[in-house]
Amino acid sequence: xxxxxxxxxxxxxxxxxxxxxxxxxxxxxxxxxxxxxxxxxxxxxxxxxxxxxxxxxxxxxxxxxxxxxxxxxxxxxxxxxxxxxxxxxxxxxxxxxxxxxxxxxxxxxxxxxxxxxxxxxxxxxxxxxxxxxxxxxxxxxxxxxxxxxxxxxxxxxxxxxxxxxxxxxxxxxxxxxxxxxxxxxxxxxxxxxxxxxxxxxxxxxxxxxxxxxxxxxxxxxxxxxxxxxxxxxxxxxxxxxxxxxxxxxxxxxxxxxxxxxxxxxxxxxxxxxxxxxxxxxxxxxxxxxxxxxxxxxxxxxxxxxxxxxxxxxxxxxxxxxxx
Numbered sequence: 296x297x298x299x300x301x302x303x304x305x306x307x308x309x310x311x312x313x314x315x316x317x318x319x320x321x322x323x324x325x326x327x328x329x330x331x332x333x334x335x336x337x338x339x340x341x342x343x344x345x346x347x348x349x350x351x352x353x354x355x356x357x358x359x360x361x362x363x364x365x366x367x368x369x370x371x372x373x374x375x376x377x378x379x380x381x382x383x384x385x386x387x388x389x390x391x392x393x394x395x396x397x398x399x400x401x402x403x404x405x406x407x408x409x410x411x412x413x414x415x416x417x418x419x420x421x422x423x424x425x426x427x428x429x430x431x432x433x434x435x436x437x438x439x440x441x442x443x444x445x446x447x448x449x450x451x452x453x454x455x456x457x458x459x460x461x462x463x464x465x466x467x468x469x470x471x472x473x474x475x476x477x478x479x480x481x482x483x484x485x486x487x488x489x490x491x492x493x494x495x496x497x498x499x500x501x502x503x504x505x506x507x508x509x510x511x512x513x514x515x516x517x518x519x520x521x522x523x524x525x526x527x528x529x530x531x532x533x534x535x536x537x538x539x540x541x542x543x544x545x546x547x548x549x550x551x552x553x554x555x556x557x558x559x560x561x562x563x564x565x566x567x568x569x570x571x572x573x574x575x576x577x578x579x580x581x582x583x584x585x586x587x588x589x590x591x592x593x594x595x596x597x598x599x600x601x602x603x604x605x606x607x608x609x610x611x612x613x614x615x616x617x618x
């Protein structure tokens with residue numbers, strides 16, 4: 296650090312005179328203990344700065360590698376958690392350091408699990424040949440860490456009557472069409488937002504969508520969604536190739552949030568997607584069929600969403616042994 300900085304720069308940060316610094320730099324007098332301490336601090340600070348810069352560069356490259364086939368909300372998720380975690384744990388931490396970081400977080404178990412998921416995906420990429428960084432897969436520290444145990448809660452869903460109540464409270468037919476489609480089709484927000492007129496097959500009541508992971512798929516809808524959709528499209532009249540909504544991502548979220556406050560009901564895209572699965576399960580549709588209709592990758596999430604339905608179905612057959 297003594298040789299990297301000019302006499303003027305060292306004099307300014309250390310408080311010593313230029314004459315003294317010049318003599319030390321040219322070996323004419325030894326550095327004082329205080330100057331050595333300052334140089335150590337500057338070296339440490341410079342190293343930390345480089346570590347932060349390397350961490351930020353790795354995060355940026357990671358996010359860039361995810362851009363194909365991933366939603367903006369997923370990118371925001373990774374960015375949010377990694378920019379907090381990586382500067383603390385670094386790019387080559389020990390498993391103990393990662394565990395200590397997760398244990399020291401003040402958030403809920405669900406929050407810690409979110410940090411773990413983001414860090415896990417990041418390190419699996421970083422320690423693979425795809426990243427371009429000089430790390431080996433066998434040295435990946437995340438492989439030696441168990442995820443935080445997350446409670447398996449019964450997630451909230453809506454009844455048919457509650458969905459109809461929400462529809463009755465909307466301010467325009469567009470919002471009724473959005474809520475109806477969410478519930479009857481199990482659409483994700485990104486899927487619903489990107490519908491164009493030519494994607495709708497009215498004869499078979501299906502919509503061609505681009506789903507998670509840039510996978511093309513289909514979503515079915517019912518008579519109620521057809522009614523509201525036709526009313527809205529007759530009013531809005533989007534052209535071929537245009538999106539059918541005059542509202543974006545945050546506009547839809549804000550509309551649903553306001554409805555939730557007004558009615559006291561859970562009102563967001565994930566709740567409608569769970570409701571889609573539960574209403575089908577209550578109607579007797581098997582979980583494999585629900586998986587295909589909702590475009591889930593595995594049965595696990597469908598089973599998690601419909602746990603409450605399974606219990607209530609069993610409850611109808613329940614007879615108290617002692618009563």
